[in-house]
Structure formats: structure tokens, C-alpha cells
Amino acid sequence: xxxxxxxxxxxxxxxxxxxxxxxxxxxxxxxxxxxxxxxxxxxxxxxxxxxxxxxxxxxxxxxxxxxxxxxxxxxxxxxxxxxxxxxxxxxxxxxxxxxxxxxxxxxxxxxxxxxxxxxxxxxxxxxxxxxxxxxxxxxxxxxxxxxxxxxxxxxxxxxxxxxxxxxxxxxxxxxxxxxxxxxxxxxxxxxxxxxxxxxxxxxxxxxxxxxxxxxxxxxxxxxxxxxxxxxxxxxxxxxxxxxxxxxxxxxxxxxxxxxxxxxxxxxxxxxxxxxxxxx
Amino acid sequence: xxxxxxxxxxxxxxxxxxxxxxxxxxxxxxxxxxxxxxxxxxxxxxxxxxxxxxxxxxxxxxxxxxxxxxxxxxxxxxxxxxxxxxxxxxxxxxxxxxxxxxxxxxxxxxxxxxxxxxxxxxxxxxxxxxxxxxxxxxxxxxxxxxxxxxxxxxxxxxxxxxxxxxxxxxxxxxxxxxxxxxxxxxxxxxxxxxxxxxxxxxxxxxxxxxxxxxxxxxxxxxxxxxxxxxxxxxxxxxxxxxxxxxxxxxxxxxxxxxxxxxxxxxxxxxxxxxxxxxxxxxxxxxxxxxxxxxxxxxxxxxxxxxxxxxxxxxxxxxxxxxxxxxxxxxxxxxxxxxxxxxxxxxxxxxxxxxxxxxxxxxxxxxxxxxxxxxxxxxxxxxxxxxxxxxxxxxxxx
Numbered sequence: 001x002x003x004x005x006x007x008x009x010x011x012x013x014x015x016x017x018x019x020x021x022x023x024x025x026x027x028x029x030x031x032x033x034x035x036x037x038x039x040x041x042x043x044x045x046x047x048x049x050x051x052x053x054x055x056x057x058x059x060x061x062x063x064x065x066x067x068x069x070x071x072x073x074x075x076x077x078x079x080x081x082x083x084x085x086x087x088x089x090x091x092x093x094x095x096x097x098x099x100x101x102x103x104x105x106x107x108x109x110x111x112x113x114x115x116x117x118x119x120x121x122x123x124x125x126x127x128x129x130x131x132x133x134x135x136x137x138x139x140x141x142x143x144x145x146x147x148x149x150x151x152x153x154x155x156x157x158x159x160x161x162x163x164x165x166x167x168x169x170x171x172x173x174x175x176x177x178x179x180x181x182x183x184x185x186x187x188x189x190x191x192x193x194x195x196x197x198x199x200x201x202x203x204x205x206x207x208x209x210x211x212x213x214x215x216x217x218x219x220x221x222x223x224x225x226x227x228x229x230x231x232x233x234x235x236x237x238x239x240x241x242x243x244x245x246x247x248x249x250x251x252x253x254x255x256x257x258x259x260x261x262x263x264x265x266x267x268x269x270x271x272x273x274x275x276x277x278x279x
Numbered sequence: 280x281x282x283x284x285x286x287x288x289x290x291x292x293x294x295x296x297x298x299x300x301x302x303x304x305x306x307x308x309x310x311x312x313x314x315x316x317x318x319x320x321x322x323x324x325x326x327x328x329x330x331x332x333x334x335x336x337x338x339x340x341x342x343x344x345x346x347x348x349x350x351x352x353x354x355x356x357x358x359x360x361x362x363x364x365x366x367x368x369x370x371x372x373x374x375x376x377x378x379x380x381x382x383x384x385x386x387x388x389x390x391x392x393x394x395x396x397x398x399x400x401x402x403x404x405x406x407x408x409x410x411x412x413x414x415x416x417x418x419x420x421x422x423x424x425x426x427x428x429x430x431x432x433x434x435x436x437x438x439x440x441x442x443x444x445x446x447x448x449x450x451x452x453x454x455x456x457x458x459x460x461x462x463x464x465x466x467x468x469x470x471x472x473x474x475x476x477x478x479x480x481x482x483x484x485x486x487x488x489x490x491x492x493x494x495x496x497x498x499x500x501x502x503x504x505x506x507x508x509x510x511x512x513x514x515x516x517x518x519x520x521x522x523x524x525x526x527x528x529x530x531x532x533x534x535x536x537x538x539x540x541x542x543x544x545x546x547x548x549x550x551x552x553x554x555x556x557x558x559x560x561x562x563x564x565x566x567x568x569x570x571x572x573x574x575x576x577x578x579x580x581x582x583x584x585x586x587x588x589x590x591x592x593x594x595x596x597x598x599x600x601x602x603x604x605x606x607x608x609x610x611x612x613x614x615x616x617x618x619x620x621x622x623x624x625x626x627x628x629x630x631x632x633x634x635x636x637x638x639x640x641x642x643x644x645x646x647x648x649x650x651x652x653x654x655x656x657x658x659x660x661x662x663x664x665x666x667x668x669x670x671x672x673x674x675x676x
Contacts, residue, residue: 186356187408189356190356190466191383191389191460192379192382192383192409193380201412202397205399206397
């Protein structure tokens with residue numbers, strides 16, 4: 001007996017087709033994100049390399065003013081000088097733009113979603129499997145509809161990164177708020193705090209370090225997306241790696257890869273420094 | 280005395296089949312049976328009592344007796360299943376969320392067992408939390424919080440964080456937080472239970488001292504009978520969610536409502552709680568204006584005592600006569616009792632704790648005279664009655 005194949009693929013295709021009719025909607029989203037991306041990129045293009053390096057070093061110095069920092073400062077100095085020297089500077093700033101834009105979107109969408117999950121069991125139960133899906137679905141798969149809706153370039157790259165990188169921020173926000181000790185919530189209630197006051201004065205400040213760990217994870221994950229994003233036209237270090245693969249050029253591949261690693265370490269250490277700041 | 284907090288028929292049932300359990304409870308079915316039939320637990324069972332303004336009202340019970348639930352029903356941190364809570368005749372159980380928040384902000388302060396201080400806020404900010412929630416300006420709340428911290432004896436810690444302070448100091452901050460918002464009613468949930476014995480006693484003393492100045496209405500939860508007896512003006516004893524007895528500390532000790540309370544008070548150090556009032560016995564006296572030495576001597580022989588207290592027409596204390604002296608007086612043929620009266624006798628007042636007498640009473644052969652403010656002789660203290668009171672026996676005159 002022959003069992004008919006379920007036409008799941010056809011269904012999804014027709015869904016994607018139907019969604020493509022809302023081109024106007026997707027265009028406005030594309031324009032909106034493109035504006036953010038352009039703004040970031042414009043700033044990086046205006047900044048001379050040496051000033052950029054000084055700003056990064058200054059930021060690190062300030063963020064880690066209470067802890068050991070000289071090793072990191074030296075690493076950052078030589079790392080960035082190496083990227084400059086290897087002529088990957090503009091690629092690096094493009095990658096940084098991609099990461100920061102997706103990081104921004106992740107925070108703006110992910111933190112409120114995490115708060116909502118912590119406050120409502122129903123939201124929690126609905127969103128959790130979606131997050132699982134976002135993290136486990138192979139990243140290549142959602143490149144296809146991304147191109148269909150948002151065309152080719154930075155915007156679909158950013159959105160693909162957001163889908164892949166957002167779950168840790170949502171989950172950690174949720175976790176952080178749930179971890180606030182019950183007696184502190186009770187104390188806030190006993191003194192007549194409203195839900196907003198409780199959130200802003202007690203829950204978010206106490207969830208801060210968990211939340212920051214989530215954002216840090218999201219940034220790292222979106223960095224890991226740069227090569228995949230380059231396949232749909234997101235420029236940056238990922239493009240260099242992608243081209244090196246095409247040319248079977250191990251040297252170029254590794255140098256671009258090292259630039260990604262340097263950028264990753266700098267982003268990671270700085271966001272962690274913000275997190276571990278103690279009273 | 281005005282009633283500040285009134286609790287009527289307050290009931291809390293935890294579980295799913297609450298309406299069924301409520302019906303069963305109304306029929307008088309026992310807690311265990313309800314649990315078996317419906318799976319619902321009776322947290323608090325029809326509690327009714329009233330608390331006077333300016334009183335320290337202790338709710339005492341072992342863990343699981345429902346005392347922590349009861350205190351949370353009062354400010355509705357836990358929603359009551361049935362019953363009413365009135366503060367100044369305002370029915371809290373009928374309020375909507377917004378009005379309830381207002382009552383919590385203005386009238387109620389709460390102190391928690393594990394302090395519940397905010398680790399991300401400084402001591403000053405913690406103490407100012409209630410004011411911050413009320414929307415006071417930075418200036419006002421800093422000033423009020425600072426004053427509250429001074430009041431509880433914390434100087435110079437304003438800018439520290441809770442984890443830099445010891446447990447006792449942290450709880451002082453908890454107390455300051457409740458005092459800063461000028462709440463009229465303080466709910467203290469096992470506030471001193473997490474402290475070591477020395478700190479606990481210091482905090483109890485401080486609370487009593489503050490209460491002398493401020494006259495708040497304090498509802499204090501405790502599982503420690505000695506603590507309850509020490510600080511409570513009245514004590515409510517709970518068991519299995521029901522009220523077993525409500526009374527002043529002496530009442531609880533001298534007239535326990537049932538066997539449960541009796542077992543509870545077995546190990547209490549009674550000398551700290553019992554006052555002269557409850558151990559004094561009726562004095563054998565003679566009236567100096569009516570009787571002479573012969574009556575005095577006969578009265579002593581009748582009662583087989585070797586000395587007698589002498590009073591005037593209004594029962595005011597005049598002096599004390601010894602049998603030997605009275606006999607000498609008779610032999611001399613004199614009728615002037617006054618000449619042999621001794622006035623240097625040990626005196627005390629009815630509300631003196633027995634503890635303060637123990638040392639003296641063992642060194643004094645003459646029974647203590649108990650006088651009120653107008654020198655009326657109320658009774659006397661015999662060594663035997665002190666001993667039997669400490670042992671927990673009924674004092675009989």
C-alpha cells in the first residue's frame with residue numbers, strides 16, 4: 001500500500017507566496033532596518049581608524065575601571081592594529097554594524113518578550129517552543145524566505161542573525177526575573193508597589209546580570225552568523241571568509257577568521273565588564 | 280482603648296475544590312477530613328479577633344499553624360477565601376487593587392523573617408523604599424529614611440549595602456523601612472527569628488523601647504513563647520489554623536485554655552513574665568484605729584504567723600508588728616501599738632516582675648508588702664507562693 005506524501009513543503013511554499021503579497025509591509029521593515037544599518041556604518045566610516053582604536057580602548061578602560069585591564073587593553077590595541085594592517089578594517093566595521101544592529105533589535109524585542117514570559121504562564125508556554133525552533137532550525141533554512149521577503153543585502157543578514165541570536169536574551173531575561181527571590185517581591189507588594197514599579201525598581205535591577213549574560217550570548221551568536229549572512233549579501237568579514245572558501249585560499253580564510261575572533265573577544269570582554277560591575 | 284484592626288471570620292483554604300471545602304468547613308467537618316475528601320488545606324480557620332491601637336499583638340504558633348498565612352491575609356498578600364479585615368473601620372477585603380495599594384503604602388509596614396532587603400540598593404535607599412513607591416521626592420525620602428535609620432540605632436551606614444551588614448543590623452534596616460513611611464500598623468513576620476539569641480534580645484528591647492515612644496499597632500508573628508511573653512501585650516495562640524487562646528501573657532500562663540497551651544507553656548521561665556500581682560496572697564491585717572495589741576496577738580495565733588501588717592481605716596499601710604514585740608507591749612500593760620511598729624519592711628508594687636524579687640526575697644524573713652500608688656496594702660508575698668508560682672502551680676491565698 002502506498003501512503004501519500006504529506007505536501008508539507010507545498011504548504012510552506014504557498015504560505016511564503018501569500019506573504020510575499022505584503023511586499024509594501026516588508027519593504028517598510030527593510031527600509032527601517034536599512035536606516036539603522038546605514039547610521040551605524042556612517043559613523044564607522046567617518047571615524048578614522050586611530051580614533052576608533054582610542055575610543056575602544058577608552059571604553060574598555062572605563063568599563064573595567066575597578067578590575068584588571070592592562071592585558072586586555074594591550075590585546076585590543078594589537079588586535080585592532082593587525083586588522084587595520086591586514087586591510088580588513090572596512091569589513092570589520094561592516095561586521096560590527098551587522099552585530100550591533102542585530103544586537104539592538106534583539107534587546108528591543110527580546111527583553112520585553114522575556115519579561116512577558118516571566119509574568120504570564122501562557123506566553124511562556126507559547127514562546128518556549130518557538131525559541132527552540134529558532135535555535136535548532138538550521139540557519140540556512142530561513143535564509144530562503146529572508147531573501148524572498150527582504151531581498152539581498154545587510155537587512156536579511158541582520159534578520160537571520162536576529163532569529164538565530166535572540167533566544168538567549170529572551171530566555172535569560174525570563175530566567176533572571178523568575179530568579180528574583182520571592183520575599184523581595186513580597187516586600188515590594190507589601191509596600192504597595194505597582195507592577196511597573198516592581199519591574200523597574202526590583203525585578204530588572206536584580207535580573208540585570210543574568211540579562212546581560214543573555215545579551216552577551218546573543219552578540220556572540222550573531223557573530224557566528226556572519227559567514228552564513230554573507231551568502232545573502234551581508235558584507236563584512238564573513239564575505240572575505242566566504243570568498244576564501246570559493247577560492248580555496250586557506251591563508252585569506254584564516255586571516256579573515258582571526259579578525260572575526262579578535263572582534264568577538266573585544267565584544268565579549270566589554271559586555272562582560274559591564275555585567276560584572278559591582279558596587 | 281480604640282480598636283485599630285478588626286479581623287472577622289477570616290478563612291483561607293488552599294487547593295482546588297475550595298467551594299466544596301468551604302461548605303464542609305461550615306458544617307464543622309475537621310481539617311483532616313476536608314483534606315482527605317477534597318484535597319484542600321485549611322490554612323486559617325475562621326479567625327476573629329480585634330487589636331487595639333498602640334498594642335503589640337503577638338500571633339504565636341508552631342510552624343504549620345497558619346500564623347504566617349494569617350498575617351498575610353491581613354494585608355492581602357494572600358487573598359482570603361472568606362471573612363473580613365478592617366483597619367480603622369475600612370474594610371480591606373472589599374478594596375480594589377488600587378485602593379489596597381494605597382492602604383499598604385500609607386498604613387501598613389511589614390518586616391520580614393529573612394529581612395527581604397534589596398541587595399542592589401544602599402541602606403538608605405532600602406529604608407526609603409516605601410517612600411520611593413509613594414512617589415516622595417528624593418529629598419524628603421532621604422531625610423525621612425535617614426531619621427528612621429537613626430531611630431533604630433544605625434548611624435553612618437547610609438551608603439553601605441545590605442550584604443555588608445550583620446543580620447541584626449540588616450533587620451534594623453528592615454524595621455527602619457517600615458518606620459520611614461510612618462505606617463500606623465506594623466506587620467512583623469517572625470522578624471527576629473533569624474537572629475542569634477543575643478541579637479534577638481537586643482532587638483526585642485529596642486522594639487519595646489521604640490514602642491514606648493511611638494505607640495504603633497504591632498502585629499508580631501513568633502514561634503517562640505518566651506519572645507511572645509516578653510514583648511506581647513496580648514498573645515493569640517494558633518494551632519492547625521485555628522485560634523486556641525487569646526489573652527495577656529499572665530492569663531496564658533495562669534489560665535491556659537487547654538492541654539495544648541499547657542504543654543506549650545511547660546518550659547517557660549515564669550519569673551520573667553509573672554508579676555507580683557499573680558503571686559501575692561491576701562495579708563492578715565489589723566486596723567490600728569480599731570484594735571490594740573491583744574487583738575493583734577490573737578490574730579497572729581489564729582493564723583499561726585509570727586508577724587502582722589497594720590493598716591488604717593482605708594486599708595493604707597501603716598507598719599508591721601512582730602509577735603515578740605506585741606507580747607512585750609502587753610506585758611508592759613501598754614496599748615500603744617504605734618510605739619512598736621516597724622516601717623522598714625520590704626515593699627513592692629503589683630506590676631513588678633517576680634524575677635526582680637527572687638534575690639531579695641531569699642534574704643528577707645519578713646514577707647513583702649504589695650502597695651499600690653496610694654499606699655493601699657493589696658497583699659503580701661510569701662516565699663512559698665513565689666516558689667510554687669515558678670513551678671507552675673496555682674497560687675492559693
